[in-house]
Amino acid sequence: TFNEIVGQDHIVQTLKNAIKNDRIAHAYLFCGIRGTGKTSTAKIFAKALNCEKGPTINPCNECSVCKGIDSGRIIDVAEIDGASNRGIEEIRDLRERIKFTPTEGKYKIYIIDEVHMLTNEAFNALLKTLEEPPKHAIFIFATTEPHKLPATILSRCQRFDFRRLTAKDMIEQMLKILKAGGFEAEERALEIIARNAQGAMRDAISVLDQCISYSNGPVTVDVVTDILGTVNDEVLFGFAKTVIERNPEKGMEIIGDIVSKGKDVHQFIKDLIIHFRNLMIAKTSDNVGGAIELPDEIIEDLKRQSKNTTLENIIRILNTLTQAEKETRWSTFPRIVMEMTLVKLTQPQLDDSLDGILDRIRILEEKLEKGEIKYQEKKVIEDKGRELRTQRQTEPNIQAQEETTVEKAEGKKKAQSEEADKMIKAKQNEKMKSETREAEKGKDDGETQDTIEKKTSIKQEETENELITLNDIKNLWKKTIQVIKKEKLPLYYNILEAEAEPTEITSNGVISFEIKGYEGHKIYIEMNLIILNQYYFKGFFPS
Template sequence: MEYTALYRQWRPETFDDMVGQDSIVRTLKNQIKSGRIAHAYLFCGSRGTGKTSAAKILARAVNCISPKDASPCGECRVCKQLKDGNNMDIIEIDAASNNGVDEIRDLRDKVKYPPTVGRYKVYIIDEVHMLSIGAFNALLKTLEEPPAHVIFILATTEPHKLPSTIISRCQRFDFKRIPHRVIMERLEMIAQASSFNIDEEAIDTIARWSEGGMRDALSLMDECVGFCGEHISNSDVLAILGTADQRFIFEFADNMLENNVSALFEMINDIIEDGKNISVFLKDIIYHMRNLMLIKVCGVKNDLLDMSDATLKDYGLQAQRASIEKITRIVDILTGLDSQLKWSTQPRVLLELAMVKICRPDEEQSYEAIIERLKALEQGMVSIPKQPQVMQQNKEKKVAKPKEEAGERKKEVQKKEKTADKINSKKAVSTQNNGKSIEESWPDIMNEIKKERMPIYTLLREAKVSQSGEGKVILKFAPDQGFYAAAIEMDDKRTFIQDMIYKMTGKNVIVACQLGESSNTSDEDDDVVKKAIEIFGEQFVEVVEEDD
């Protein structure tokens, strides 16, 4: 017996069989019941959402002798004859191959003939946007005032390509993408009826990759049945798609958020060795990061995320460990990469390059990368080294053996010796710089700052130091480094630098910042600026130098 594809076997025969288009089904059924049937319909929507199926059901329903709840009964003489593909009352036209003026003129000449079996002659024109301008113009008059026994049903995936004169003559119905959960329920029902087993995770993957199209989902499941037999696992579906499983994608996203570029390179190598398609895998990663972005913006409980509760929980936990700036920057880089892969012969190199950009924002000059660096600096500045906690030895303390007591005393002696060594080394550092100016000791000061407070060292890396007057040090920054200067002006950072200068040189100084090459700013001007910052806050104060 000749095999029929699943999407053809399970094509809806009645309006009740259609899923995911409840509003459209309700409208069409009410029109049939009340007899308010339009002379022209326009069905719009993406592929596999049920446009052609709805057109065929409507064509049979308007001709059925005894419809059941506005759907064709399938038992009367008319329904049986119209179900045959050779009937003369339901004419399906492919506009992609019949898009000329001559074909439309031939159609216009035939519409005057009455139906042979039912009450209406129905013309279903699929992919109607493929008609030429001349063909549209030839169809206008007939579409506006057809004979009473004729109904036109136009179907298209690109309604924006249709002339407004055509759209205005039709009742338009927009078929939306079928929800993820609805597709999963339909696939599970078909699997049970077809006597083959499929894992729930595999159904979820098929539904996710169908992108709201039932026909795509059934075609993919049909392919999986041919590949696996009676049992379909998620790994089999992933092997057919050429992508990785969801756990792998979560781990890949974790490494991107943690800037672990070496682990990302190893995972990319695993993808290549397993024969996965980089373009397909990249689309999965973009979709994953898009979900994280939605959670960060809209929260976990929102209607934009169509997935199982367990998966949604995993997304929520991962989103807590990421910032919205980091996620949007990753999405921006990956979407740009997606367009480049279409024309590249080295997709692996481009993917690895994108991972380096994601994990090393300090090497980029984009706005998102700068924001990410600033957040990292803020976190480094706010974090304070934890002090060792003093254990309460008097509470619930067990009696130690003599050997344990001796070992503890030995450790305490070693700790005291290490502490004394550190103190002596610091004294040596401070004494060896005695007699030098702050400008001469600045490299040593920077080295000590780098050891203790790396974020402050990053801010001071390009600053130039000059000592203007007794007890004052000016740090000069380039004109475009206003943020660095403002960050150094914060009390905790300025105090740390002043303490480090005293530690290395033994001099008590006040640190001030200056932008640009000019060094003529007087002490009074600095005091005025500081006073203004104390009163209004540094975000509302801007220093503007007037020209002479």
């Protein structure tokens, strides 16, 4: 009866009112995902209309018509499979038979399942009957893909959308089935079945039937996970912990254990997606219980685990897992895809997506706040720059070739600086004498004081710019790349080394770059230069 239909109250109430008020349409369209009760509702509606005590909202299920509909022997109610009877000849035959009045009931009812499988020619043949149907004829179309039906068919039907069933509704229905059969089951086991059914009651009942056959006693969580190939909550929380703590070794152990037990890797990834979705809800919503249909103790565990990571990281993980789910669906080596995904999740420096870059910046900011990053790198680069300038002043034709360690550079710094200072002072004295002579000559030539000062300023700038050349800048950049590699900074040093070339140094000491190579790398190079300028070598690079 209508009372046995689960989770579709809006449809049941509408059909009951139509029967009460004698407002029966000639064509109905029942659409929704599989296993939500479309065909069952159609049969109950047919019984309600053709019952000997009807039309009634409560068919008796005792008269010959009701029993005949249940057994499928009443010719007035025909259930047709649209996938196997999809041609124009079948529809023409249907049109011929529908002309005859019903033999036992009040209506001739045709239930066409998977109606979207009919051909265009068959739809065109059916259209004429829908436009001018006999008074005793009723069509009930059922489909999972209503968008495939022609608009001319849709416009002539009353459409009912069957909703996905909630986990609560499915659990209540399964408890009724278990009670009627004298079986028992753990509530958590039923929750897992309902979650994996994804709103399809028929799928849930099918899995429950398998679990009852498999189990010698009550249906437990272990029985359900064995049947479905899923993992329990402890494994999901454990794997999520390894991802959040960036521990790939432990994650590999979990994956190996899952595969050795014969679990489905693709199903495991889907379970992880649901788990991290729940973490996202726990991180952002105050009303977690309304959005997550899980026991209170599991929800509390989700809240605790969500505090150990950021919302941005959870979203990055969800994006990565969603991509992995697509790849494992058809992959011959799902385990390898899962292991690659684990490495990418636990080592964001290997993830070149925008989410991965943002995650590395976030990690960098966290380390700066905690004081875990030392500013030694900046000091080393500044010392190297002074060393290059000293060599340029004393020995213009000698290139800096030594690749010393940070400790050697610190040891030599003092002596080189003193020698450099002497040479700089000598050059500056010589320059000043020359400028004085030129100034006196300018006065003799009648030049104004402003003209003399302007010339002097220009020459001073030229003198300062002569202290460092483009070759020095390139050598300084090479040593910067070496420091980045040695200190394992979270930057794209390979791209920086290959595609970012210094071109000049401005008067205020900022190095300009020419970005060459692949155009798609430009945003990464610019972002890395900003990070270098902001956190390591302030003022050296453009921001």
